[in-house]
Amino acid sequence: xxxxxxxxxxxxxxxxxxxxxxxxxxxxxxxxxxxxxxxxxxxxxxxxxxxxxxxxxxxxxxxxxxxxxxxxxxxxxxxxxxxxxxxxxxxxxxxxxxxxxxxxxxxxxxxxxxxxxxxxxxxxxxxxxxxxxxxxxxxxxxxxxxxxxxxxxxxxxxxxxxxxxxxxxxxxxxxxxxxxxxxx
Numbered sequence: 001x002x003x004x005x006x007x008x009x010x011x012x013x014x015x016x017x018x019x020x021x022x023x024x025x026x027x028x029x030x031x032x033x034x035x036x037x038x039x040x041x042x043x044x045x046x047x048x049x050x051x052x053x054x055x056x057x058x059x060x061x062x063x064x065x066x067x068x069x070x071x072x073x074x075x076x077x078x079x080x081x082x083x084x085x086x087x088x089x090x091x092x093x094x095x096x097x098x099x100x101x102x103x104x105x106x107x108x109x110x111x112x113x114x115x116x117x118x119x120x121x122x123x124x125x126x127x128x129x130x131x132x133x134x135x136x137x138x139x140x141x142x143x144x145x146x147x148x149x150x151x152x153x154x155x156x157x158x159x160x161x162x163x164x165x166x167x168x169x170x171x172x173x174x175x176x177x178x179x180x181x182x183x184x
Contacts, residue, residue, distance in 0.1 A: 004128040011050040011081040030069040047115035051127040061112035073097040083144035087124035
């Protein structure tokens with residue numbers, strides 16, 4: 001079977017939504033959970049559009065809320081596929097909020113969602129290969145490769161740790177203001 005190739009630009013989706021009082025917390029700022037829900041929706045849309053399959057969220061990368069989003073601001077999410085594996089895709093998402101009266105735009109957060117394509121039986125489905133058209137595409141793809149290698153190394157290091165080791169306890173005591181009181 002011949003491989004299908006698609007460009008990063010084939011995957012891009014932009015959505016905008018006005019932030020309403022019903023999405024705000026007691027402090028008048030938009031709930032972080034609401035923004036995460038919008039991010040998950042656009043990640044699904046991008047991955048499904050790119051792969052032509054139903055997709056599920058496998059993991060969500062670190063999300064730092066850089067600036068609060070106010071009621072009445074227009075939030076825009078811009079997302080694209082940055083990396084593809086066999087059935088997985090990393091979708092990069094940028095969240096911006098615009099004050100519709102002043103036109104001022106602020107970057108509120110970015111994150112990376114790993115999505116997996118599923119076939120009709122629910123098994124992982126092969127996704128199209130990626131065509132990298134510019135240096136930004138290459139950078140984003142390579143960043144994913146490096147991040148995956150770092151994650152693998154971290155997982156190996158954590159797996160190698162011994163439980164309740166004296167070395168761990170000594171390190172913790174030396175570097176942190178805690179009391180260790182293990183129960184037998």
